[in-house]
Amino acid sequence: MTYVAPLKDLLFNIEHLAGLDELARLDGFEDAGIETAAAVLEECARFNEEVIAPLNASGDREPATLVDGVVKTSPGMRQAFRQYAEAGWLGVQHPPEYGGQGLPKVIGAACSEMVNSANLSFALCALLSDGAIAALAAVGSEAMRQTYLHKLVSGQWTGTMNLTEPQAGSDLSLVRTRAERQQDGTYKLFGTKIFITYGDHDLTENIVHLMLARVAGAPEGIKGISMFMVPKVLVQADGSLGERNDVRAASLEHKLGIKASPTAVMQYGDHGGAAGYLIGEENRGLEYMFQMMNSARFAVGVQGVAIAERAYQQAVAYASERVQGRPVDGSAAGSVAIIRHPDVRRMLMEMRARIEGCRAMLQVAAAADDQACRHPDAGVRQAQHAFYEFLLPLIKGYCTEMGVQVTSLNIQVHGGMGFIEETGAAQYYRDARILPIYEGTTAIQANDLVGRKTIRDGGATARAIAAQIEQTEAQLAQRDGAAAASVRAGLAHSRQAFLDVVEYVVREGTQAPNAVYAGSVPYLTLAGELVAGWLLARALLVADDYLARGEDKAFMEAKVATARFFAEHVLAQAGAHRHRILHGADSVLAIAPELF
Amino acid sequence: MTYVAPLKDLLFNIEHLAGLDELARLDGFEDAGIETAAAVLEECARFNEEVIAPLNASGDREPATLVDGVVKTSPGMRQAFRQYAEAGWLGVQHPPEYGGQGLPKVIGAACSEMVNSANLSFALCALLSDGAIAALAAVGSEAMRQTYLHKLVSGQWTGTMNLTEPQAGSDLSLVRTRAERQQDGTYKLFGTKIFITYGDHDLTENIVHLMLARVAGAPEGIKGISMFMVPKVLVQADGSLGERNDVRAASLEHKLGIKASPTAVMQYGDHGGAAGYLIGEENRGLEYMFQMMNSARFAVGVQGVAIAERAYQQAVAYASERVQGRPVDGSAAGSVAIIRHPDVRRMLMEMRARIEGCRAMLQVAAAADDQACRHPDAGVRQAQHAFYEFLLPLIKGYCTEMGVQVTSLNIQVHGGMGFIEETGAAQYYRDARILPIYEGTTAIQANDLVGRKTIRDGGATARAIAAQIEQTEAQLAQRDGAAAASVRAGLAHSRQAFLDVVEYVVREGTQAPNAVYAGSVPYLTLAGELVAGWLLARALLVADDYLARGEDKAFMEAKVATARFFAEHVLAQAGAHRHRILHGADSVLAIAPELF
Incomplete structure (x- = not known):
């Protein structure tokens, strides 16, 4: 099943609903007019259609594996990630001072939709890495930013978010992972984190884990949680890689979907303690976490639209080809393509309308965030920020539930063929089911x-x-x-x-x-x-x-x-x-x- | 995850909504009072909880396989089927003259819910066999009934329904499988059938395929379709088994769910023609097929309630155990079981209310069918028949869509754990997705x-x-x-x-x-x-x-x-x-x- 990026609808939204012209008047976005947007989106579409989309079904059939403590990703993923990084797609929205393209979020969101439509499992690596980049850029020390951000933005390394523990899911007050302050100002980390997306992989030579833990003696509950950076491989003073840190993937989950994305149980400190670096101040970890969580929540909403779009395209193609049943209005003597049956049309319209409505929401929210970050007038910034913040739970909550509904309708349009794994409809349905759960149900x-x-x-x-x-x-x-x-x-x-x-x-x-x-x-x-x-x-x-x-x-x-x-x-x-x-x-x- | 049959609710429905007392006044149902119902249901519950339910998860992990043209079912299935048959559970509703227990459909439906809750894949074999029994009993010749029905009702053999072909799914007018009349009055069958549930298996020594095909020279479209019986192994005049017939499973589908139930592509006549026997009259096959389809549609509606009930029980158990988050009303200082959170309760009530509503619909419809078949007054029979027929599309359509919704809510109640296959919630979600599709979308x-x-x-x-x-x-x-x-x-x-x-x-x-x-x-x-x-x-x-x-x-x-x-x-x-x-x-x- 091929994927064709919905460029026309994306550009319609960017131009007419998100108001790119106005964004292009903001400081730093001077070059981000509609021609730039069109050029970036076209190139992004081509890349995702040709390079990333073909790995989607094969990654589902051959998930990542853990062999002798090392995660091996699905066939083709490594090379695709390299190409993706080299083409600069990881840096679309990130600041130019760290090697990013510094484009508006409206353009970033469109690119994100495309890579997620092409391959949700592949796209997840960058989604989590973006969260780590955002947190480091916002509250990391100058030294950390210099050492890590270029490499994360370029995709030489990737970042992860380590929040969940067996007893601490939605409720992070229950986090038990502990940090011990060392004399040199660094920390030793101990404990277990679960559900860590791309917690280990072979796409890059290093992985930068951002994690929540409790410093010895910290207050109970959410006020005693700090954020740490724990590199998989320690980075030496000159920026080169040193020793392996004491953090390892202990096992991978056997999941309903997004199988090409390794979901790891991570063990910290089994051999004396993982070396970690405090981000920002002690006991403010939850506050920082919400910053990266907010960007991740938006991105997961994008995933909802993305997987729905892929499913919709498949449903339209099948309904246009599959011949079955005579029309109820007697307009043909024999059987016709099922797209001519009213209920199939109803299903396609349900899919289409919900996708386009959610896509518009994402684009308009992205523009509000761009305005909230850059508009010269503080009152406008505040109003746009409030608007964006109001939309965020809708984006994460509503657009992801929509993704589940639409992928289910795709199966229904396919009838019995939808239940056969080779058709591919089942994979979208399975993949989509995580979206209303992770990054906050x-x-x-x-x-x-x-x-x-x-x-x-x-x-x-x-x-x-x-x-x-x-x-x-x-x-x-x-x-x-x-x-x-x-x-x-x-x-x-x-x-x-x-x-x-x-x-x-x-x-x-x-x-x-x-x-x-x-x-x-x-x-x-x-x-x-x-x-x-x-x-x-x-x-x-x-x-x-x-x-x-x-x-x-x-x-x-x-x-x-x-x-x-x-x-x-x-x-x-x-x-x-x-x-x-x-x-x-x-x-x-x-x-x-x-x-x- | 254990299963505990909802005996109290089933008996409440049977007694108070389906009106078992009135049914027990009908000819042939004199012994079917509430004590009988309770005794049968209790025994059925015990059997399904202890013998059938434990095979559900293992069957999903180790699906049926096709090796050298022979289907091997999942571990434990063969012995369980033997026990199930020997205990008489296949015959609950079938006529006593063929070895059945002749109990009302209201009791049969309750037993069917339990075995389907325990194991949808296991129960499917009997579900299809029941359709074949119904068709043979209704339109089979006296000789056919004598030779086949006892063995099907006892579970010595099983039956299948062979309707679908690659180009003919919902639209059976497109059936191409052909039958050639032989001089001795039998037929030779040629062609391919797909999506044949339990088309081959190792549970019994013989399988009786009921299939739709077109006799050479028959009219185009649905008016030229006949029904045939094609045994896997030919039956000799004395009732003993003879030669292998020319029908074989060519491959098994790799499906989203119900994996322990083999779904076969069946090849007829690759080696000279499969011997088959006309059922009823030529060109009336679709009419007969609707008779067995009606009973199958009711049974699939039961499956919707059954899988939803299993998922609901799991959700309640998890929500009662899992501690996460403080109550919104401040009634506890620390984290509490999530069943105390209002939205979790809303989800559990959605599940419960939809299940109980659909269960009531099934029971009331079953009673109507019992009345329609046996009431002495023709007017009552007709009115009850019309009522039952009106409910049938609701049962098949609405109760199965409900099954998908409720199994999805179970995943949501589980959060991240719901997405991990070991939890089992994902299997119910995958299994349920076929229900709004097969036996008519x-x-x-x-x-x-x-x-x-x-x-x-x-x-x-x-x-x-x-x-x-x-x-x-x-x-x-x-x-x-x-x-x-x-x-x-x-x-x-x-x-x-x-x-x-x-x-x-x-x-x-x-x-x-x-x-x-x-x-x-x-x-x-x-x-x-x-x-x-x-x-x-x-x-x-x-x-x-x-x-x-x-x-x-x-x-x-x-x-x-x-x-x-x-x-x-x-x-x-x-x-x-x-x-x-x-x-x-x-x-x-x-x-x-x-x-x-």
């Missing part, structure tokens, strides 16, 4: 949305988004046609439900937390659908302008139809979400835990 | 619901069900308490949406078939949710009576809470389904097939 995202993103500012950001949506509704009211009217009605219905829920969450959140959190995931779903539907509505307005000028008819008409489908089929759920949240908590909590 | 079920079950009788059966639901609402109105009020409101809302949709489907079905079929799956979902919610409402009424008498408090309170959850969280979707169906067809069909 959907429930964790929903808690974040309720607590930090809604209650904390009294619903101000949520209401500001609703006000923007209302403006879009007003613009839709100026347009002719059934689609604009239908989308406007869907948006108004969904926005009102959202506002009712926001009011309820703010009002009851501290008094009746169990009731409010019982509706947290439906709230996240409602918010995710509203934002995606709104951005598709904005896309409809743009498409309508193109159509009025008689330009790009097929693409723009499809955009209109997709926005309309989303409103009629997805936004239509808003009333149900509202009902569940406002009136459904008692029944969620009625049965006592011990009576299940 | 969800779209095929939805087409059946729209065409044969709604349009054909002008919506009469649908309206009769709605009228029954209205009676339940009236009964709820007599009860005190928030749960009864909430359930009544949910039912009324959902019933009205259903009636609107039925009217639309009947009115537009022939004039605007594309539009109506574009909403077919949402209609199936709406109908499935309504019927499940209604039966849970009836369960609430029963539970309310128990509670008024002060009996069985914990179980009955949980029943009330579960019915309420279903109404507030699932029936709440009815308005959205209605909107999609009535107002969403244009956007489903707006993009031309070639523009996807």
Whole structure:
């Protein structure tokens, strides 16, 4: 199954929804106009289609293995990673002072979607390395940055994130891995970390582990957690590699999916202690971790869209080829391609509309983050930051659940063939299932949305988004046609439900937390659908302008139809979400835990 | 992961919703009272918990293999099948004249749920064999029945269903396998069948294949398809086994799930033709096939509930054990079992409510089928038959989609551990994914619901069900308490949406078939949710009576809470389904097939 990057839709989003022109006015982004974006995306598409995508199925069949304590990656991965790094794809968004290209996040997100569509397992290595780079760049010492960042950005080395322990998953207050301060200011690390993505591999000569641990004597709970850097191979003063450090992959997990990505149990300090370096200050590890987690959460949302896009392309191809059954309207005497059957079309539209809605959300969020980092006006930076932060749990929570749904629909479009591993549909389905789990489950995202993103500012950001949506509704009211009217009605219905829920969450959140959190995931779903539907509505307005000028008819008409489908089929759920949240908590909590 | 059969809920359903007392008044069911049911179910539970369930995970790890043209099943399967057959479990529902126990379908369905919860792959062999038994009993010649049925019912031999070919899946008009009539009245069969469950195995000494093929010179399309019986080993006049027939497993599929169940490509006639015997009359094969398909569709619906139940039990166990995170209401200073977190409870309630609703649907449908087959009054038989036939696409379509959702929620409850194969949650998720596909995809079920079950009788059966639901609402109105009020409101809302949709489907079905079929799956979902919610409402009424008498408090309170959850969280979707169906067809069909 080949992959063809959706360049046209990506560029449409970047230009018309994310507003690349405005980003190109920001300091440092002067060269990042639409021509640059198009050139970068085209080259990125070609590379991922030709080099990375072909390794996806073979990596699933021949996962990474651990032999004598050394991880061997799937056939072809090593060479592909080398090519990927040499072509500079690891550095698209990273700062030029460390060898990166310093491009806006909107372009980075598009590149990230493509490599993840091509091969989720391959892309994961860079995804985690990016988190390590972000943390080092933000809080690493000058010496650390000089020694490590160039090599991480260039892909000479890679980075990992070591958070989870058997007893400490979502709840990092339970971290037990310990650090002992040495006289020279370094630390010795001891303990076990699990679920470490690319915890060991043979893609590069060194791996830089960022890990959370507790310094001897530190406070209990989350206030006693520090962040350390532990290189797999120690780096000498001149930057060359020295001795092997006391950290090793003890085993690899046998997983449902993303099999080409080695998931390791890491042992620290079995032979006297792993040498590690404190990042930032002691006991502030969780704060730093959230910085790298935030970038990883965005990236995992991108993975949701990416795997869904790959599955969608496969479904369209199969539905167009597979001949089975006569049309219900009698328009052909014999059997026809199944894409002519209404329910197959419904499934393809579900896939398409959800993907395009989530892609728009990612691009608009990326632009907000770019503005939040670089806009000259502090007020704009703050507003864009709040907007981005509000979208983040939706991106991680909603776009990844979407990835599971869409890959499941792809299997359904394939019928029995979808259940046969050779077809490839099953792999996307298996791979996608981790996305609503790692880097914070959907429930964790929903808690974040309720607590930090809604209650904390009294619903101000949520209401500001609703006000923007209302403006879009007003613009839709100026347009002719059934689609604009239908989308406007869907948006108004969904926005009102959202506002009712926001009011309820703010009002009851501290008094009746169990009731409010019982509706947290439906709230996240409602918010995710509203934002995606709104951005598709904005896309409809743009498409309508193109159509009025008689330009790009097929693409723009499809955009209109997709926005309309989303409103009629997805936004239509808003009333149900509202009902569940406002009136459904008692029944969620009625049965006592011990009576299940 | 152990399995504990939900005996109490099964017996509650059999007694109070399926009305076993009334069934025990029917001819032939005189001994099938609640004591018999309880005794059979307890024995069945013990057997499946102890003998069959332990083979589930090992069968997944060591699937069936094909070596030198012979299928070897997973370790332990052969002995387990022997024990299962010897204990008489294959014959629970089959007629006593062929060695069966002749028990009502309500008891058979409960036994079927248990063996499928224990091991979906194991249970599939009997599921297909049952279809062959049903077809032979209904249309086989007297000689065939005498020779084959005792051995199939006892499990000395097994039966298969051979329908699918590479070009003929949902669309059996495309079947090409051919039959040549011989002078002695037998036939020679030639061709390839795919996706043949237990097409070959080592559980028994013979396998009886029921297959669809086209007699030379038969009409094109579905009117030229005949049904044949082709034994793996030829049976001699005295009933003993003779020569090997010319039918062989050419390969086994590498599947996403149900790996211990061999799925074979079957080659007929590579060495001169496979000897086969016509079943019934030539060219009536599709009609006969629908008889065995109907029983298989019910059984696959049972599989949906069964795999969901197994996953639910695992989720409850894990959520009760796994300690992670502080409660949002501050009721504990440290981390608690995750079952105390509201969103985990929401997930467990989603699982529980959907399972119990679907189980009630299965039991009530089974009772209707029992009545339709045996009630002395022809009018009652006809009404019960129409009711059963209406429920069948919901059972196959809705209960299997439910199985996918619930097994996915089980993974989510497990977090990262759910993605690790050793945990076992992934297997249920993989196994469940075939259920909305085989024996007719969800779209095929939805087409059946729209065409044969709604349009054909002008919506009469649908309206009769709605009228029954209205009676339940009236009964709820007599009860005190928030749960009864909430359930009544949910039912009324959902019933009205259903009636609107039925009217639309009947009115537009022939004039605007594309539009109506574009909403077919949402209609199936709406109908499935309504019927499940209604039966849970009836369960609430029963539970309310128990509670008024002060009996069985914990179980009955949980029943009330579960019915309420279903109404507030699932029936709440009815308005959205209605909107999609009535107002969403244009956007489903707006993009031309070639523009996807």
